[in-house]
Structure formats: structure tokens, C-alpha cells
Amino acid sequence: MTGLDRDRPADSDGKTAHARFLKRACDRLGYDAQEYQILLSPSREIRIELPLRRDDGSLCVFTGYRVQHHNARGPYKGGLRFHPDTDIDDVRALACLMSLKTALLNVPFGGAKGGIDCDPARLSDREMESLTRRLTSKLHRNVGPFTDIPAPDVGTNAQIMAWISDEYSKVYGYTPAAVTGKPLDMGGSLGREDATGRGVALVLRAWARHRAETLEGRTAVIQGLGNVGIHAARCLHDLGIKIVAVGDSRSAVFAEDGLPVDALIAHKNETGGLAGFGAGATVDPAAMLETECDYLVPAALGGVIHAGNAPHIRARTIVEAANAPTTWDADAVLNAAGVTILPDILANAGGVVVSYFEWVQNLQQFPWSLEDVHTRLTERLETAVDDVMALAAGQEVSLREAAYVIAARRLKDALWTSGP
Ligand code: NAD
Numbered sequence: 001m002t003g004l005d006r007d008r009p010a011d012s013d014g015k016t017a018h019a020r021f022l023k024r025a026c027d028r029l030g031y032d033a034q035e036y037q038i039l040l041s042p043s044r045e046i047r048i049e050l051p052l053r054r055d056d057g058s059l060c061v062f063t064g065y066r067v068q069h070h071n072a073r074g075p076y077k078g079g080l081r082f083h084p085d086t087d088i089d090d091v092r093a094l095a096c097l098m099s100l101k102t103a104l105l106n107v108p109f110g111g112a113k114g115g116i117d118c119d120p121a122r123l124s125d126r127e128m129e130s131l132t133r134r135l136t137s138k139l140h141r142n143v144g145p146f147t148d149i150p151a152p153d154v155g156t157n158a159q160i161m162a163w164i165s166d167e168y169s170k171v172y173g174y175t176p177a178a179v180t181g182k183p184l185d186m187g188g189s190l191g192r193e194d195a196t197g198r199g200v201a202l203v204l205r206a207w208a209r210h211r212a213e214t215l216e217g218r219t220a221v222i223q224g225l226g227n228v229g230i231h232a233a234r235c236l237h238d239l240g241i242k243i244v245a246v247g248d249s250r251s252a253v254f255a256e257d258g259l260p261v262d263a264l265i266a267h268k269n270e271t272g273g274l275a276g277f278g279a280g281a282t283v284d285p286a287a288m289l290e291t292e293c294d295y296l297v298p299a300a301l302g303g304v305i306h307a308g309n310a311p312h313i314r315a316r317t318i319v320e321a322a323n324a325p326t327t328w329d330a331d332a333v334l335n336a337a338g339v340t341i342l343p344d345i346l347a348n349a350g351g352v353v354v355s356y357f358e359w360v361q362n363l364q365q366f367p368w369s370l371e372d373v374h375t376r377l378t379e380r381l382e383t384a385v386d387d388v389m390a391l392a393a394g395q396e397v398s399l400r401e402a403a404y405v406i407a408a409r410r411l412k413d414a415l416w417t418s419g420p
Pocket of ligand 1: 247
């Protein structure tokens with residue numbers, strides 16, 4: 001167990017935050033204990049030993065995982081995470097979240113997640129390529145365009161998806177639909193790279209419209225300046241929101257009047273970090289989460305908003321760009337304090353929606369324009385926001401509970417129709 005539910009470690013029956021959220025939704029839907037268990041439990045868990053010859057000639061062994069949660073609504077679908085904290089508990093929880101996310105967005109996929117317990121910052125490009133190809137060569141019988149479709153997540157990117165695609169195609173011939181988030185010249189989709197961050201802004205905009213809330217001039221704090229955080233920062237800034245603080249794993253910067261987003265991203269891309277950035281004051285990355293703002297956007301790892309810091313959060317709204325950033329206990333504290341949470345399975349779903357578009361384009365061998373991608377992404381996310389807000393208002397529950405109820409019902413309906 002790593003960061004997913006720090007203040008309440010896994011119970012004897014292995015529950016974590018997502019399991020409790022799912023249980024609460026199942027109770028509301030009147031599902032019994034067996035039905036809940038079937039929705040929660042993964043279909044298959046794969047563990048792979050991955051020996052790697054390092055550049056210095058030494059040999060080390062990493063562990064790879066792929067958890068396939070449910071595929072009643074379509075092929076398993078989910079990211080690959082390369083991070084030293086990756087373990088089976090995190091991957092299992094993240095796979096379940098993927099099933100719920102694809103159900104909520106009504107894309108024809110199930111849920112999966114995978115990863116390797118490695119630190120990409122300590123591996124050379126050759127070592128990363130070798131490890132990725134080794135993972136693919138050991139996993140290829142269990143993945144594929146109608147079986148299980150990996151995508152990028154923490155520590156992985158389009159280049160890694162390209163190596164997976166190439167390795168897979170050596171066995172099965174040209175099969176671009178076997179993996180999404182690929183580079184454009186290998187069958188990737190326009191608009192995939194920034195889709196998750198763009199989706200964060202689109203979901204916030206749709207939610208704000210329902211409440212007649214103006215975004216212009218509001219303030220946001222963003223934790224994590226990787227793929228999701230960078231594009232979320234840019235898109236939120238384009239909506240007129242002032243980004244007053246951003247941080248990554250090593251440092252954070254704050255400016256009351258708003259940070260110059262383009263310069264900040266350029267600095268991060270050039271130097272790999274935020275240290276030495278000319279504008280704003282340096283602040284403690286952990287304390288940054290407690291900065292007063294309208295929108296707090298965790299876009300890094302799970303479990304960062306926990307019972308310890310939840311009472312000190314001074315945001316009015318949390319937009320969960322990361323997966324599972326809020327623990328069960330923190331969720332209760334924040335709900336009681338009147339903080340609105342746009343939950344992960346809604347707020348960060350832009351990535352899997354455009355992955356779906358990429359898969360469709362690959363199967364049809366017919367690329368779409370960027371305008372088509374953006375229009376369809378906006379439609380899907382706005383429909384999901386409408387669904388969640390209608391149920392939340394009708395049943396007087398939080399947005400997270402509403403999202404889980406919709407997703408759990410769709411997942412159960414598909415599972416029961418196909419025969420549990
Ligand atoms: P990434 O590897 O590109 O970036 C991660 C960022 O988090 C980096 O800037 C890193 O410095 C920062 N970080 C790591 N530890 C931190 C810490 N302790 N404090 C502050 N910052 C820290 O990963 P990503 O693809 O941007 O994913 C970020 C989150 O979004 C993850 O939770 C992931 O599961 C979720 N997500 C990603 C996608 C996607 O399409 N990539 C889709 C949906 C959800």
C-alpha cells in the first residue's frame with residue numbers, strides 16, 4: 001500500500017478509499033454484499049519479473065504489474081505507471097477507478113492499470129526502452145486492441161507507447177489500436193497529449209456554468225507539473241483563471257497576482273524543475289496545498305489530501321486531476337466543511353475519452369481533425385457533468401457519490417446482462 005489511503009491503511013479485507021466510495025454507492029443502489037464484491041474485485045492480476053542489464057553492466061530486476069478489472073463494457077483500458085512506489089495495491093485500486101471512469105463517460109471500455117516499480121529519473125533512455133520492450137514481450141498475449149489497451153500515466157509518455165506499439169507489432173503485424181497515447185507519426189491522435197489537462201478545464205467550466213459561476217479572475221493552485229498539470233495550467237489560464245501557485249515533487253512557487261504560465265512551463269520543460277524560476281516566491285510544496293484559492297487542482301499522485309491536511313485546505317473547490325488524490329477520511333472532512341470536490345473519475349476523464357477516439361481512428365484507419373477531437377471531447381465531458389450534477393441535485397449527495405452511483409449502475413447492468 002502506498003499513498004492511496006494513508007490515514008486509514010487497508011482494512012483486513014483490503015478496502016481503500018475507492019472501495020469505500022464504491023460500497024457507499026452500492027448501498028444507495030440497493031446492491032447486496034456479493035454484488036458489491038463482484039463490482040470491486042478485479043478479473044485478473046498479472047505480475048511479471050523484469051530483469052534489466054544496466055548500462056554499467058550490472059543486472060537488476062524490476063516488477064511489472066497489469067490488473068484487468070472488468071471488461072463487460074468493452075476491452076480493458078488503462079494507463080501504465082513507471083514509479084518506484086508502484087505496487088499491486090495501487091494498481092488494483094487504479095484499475096477499478098478506470099472501470100468506473102469508462103462507465104461514467106460511457107466509452108466502450110472496461111478498466112485496467114499497470115506499471116513497473118522503477119524510477120525513470122534513474123534510468124537512461126536505452127534502459128527505459130529495454131524495460132518497456134521486455135514488459136511488452138512478456139505481456140503481449142494478455143493485451144491487444146480488443147483485449148486490453150495500455151496508455152500513458154505517471155512516468156510514461158508517447159515515446160514509451162511507441163516502443164510498446166513497435167514491440168507488439170513485431171508479433172501481430174501493424175496494430176496501432178493496441179495502445180493509445182502514441183506519437184502522431186505512429187498513429188496517435190491529435191489532441192491526445194493535452195486531453196487530460198484540457199478535460200480538467202472543460203469539466204470545471206461545465207460545472208461552473210450550471211452554477212452560473214464566473215471563472216474569469218478566479219484563482220487556482222496546481223500540484224504536479226507533468227503531462228496533466230502542465231496542460232491543465234495552460235487551459236485554466238486560457239479560461240481567465242489566475243494560477244497563483246504550482247509545485248512539483250521538489251519545489252513550488254507562489255505569486256498572489258498569478259504566475260506567468262507560459263514562461264513557467266517553458267522553464268519546467270527546459271530545466272526539468274521549478275528551481276531558479278524568476279517570478280514568484282518559493283514555497284514548501286506540501287504546504288502549497290493549503291494555499292487560499294478558488295480551485296485546488298491536485299495533478300500528481302494519490303493520497304495527497306488526507307486527514308492530516310484536510311482541515312487546513314482553504315480552497316472552495318477541489319478539481320481532482322490526479323487519480324485518488326483524496327482519502328476517504330479527507331473526503332468526509334471536506335464535505336462537512338462545504339468544499340465541493342469534482343471527483344477524479346469525472347475531472348480527469350478527458351484522457352481516456354481521447355484515447356477512445358484514438359482507438360476508433362486506428363481501427364478505421366481514418367484520422368480526425370483537431371476540431372473534431374475537441375468538439376467530441378467537449379460533448380462527452382459536458383454530458384457526464386450534466387448526468388452527475390442532475391443525480392447529485394436529485395438525491396442530495398456529493399458529486400463523487402453521484403458519479404460512483406452512475407458508474408456502478410452501468411457497470412453492474414453490463415456485468416449482469418453478460419452474466420456475472
Ligand atoms: P507525470 O509523470 O507526467 O507528472 C507527474 C507530476 O507529479 C510531475 O510533475 C512530478 O514532479 C509531480 N509529483 C510527483 N510526486 C509529487 C509530490 N509528492 N508532490 C508534488 N508533485 C509531485 O504524470 P501525469 O501523466 O501528469 O499524471 C498525473 C496524475 O494524473 C496521476 O495521478 C495520473 O494517474 C493522473 N492521470 C493521468 C492521465 C494521463 O493521461 N496522463 C489521465 C488520467 C489521470
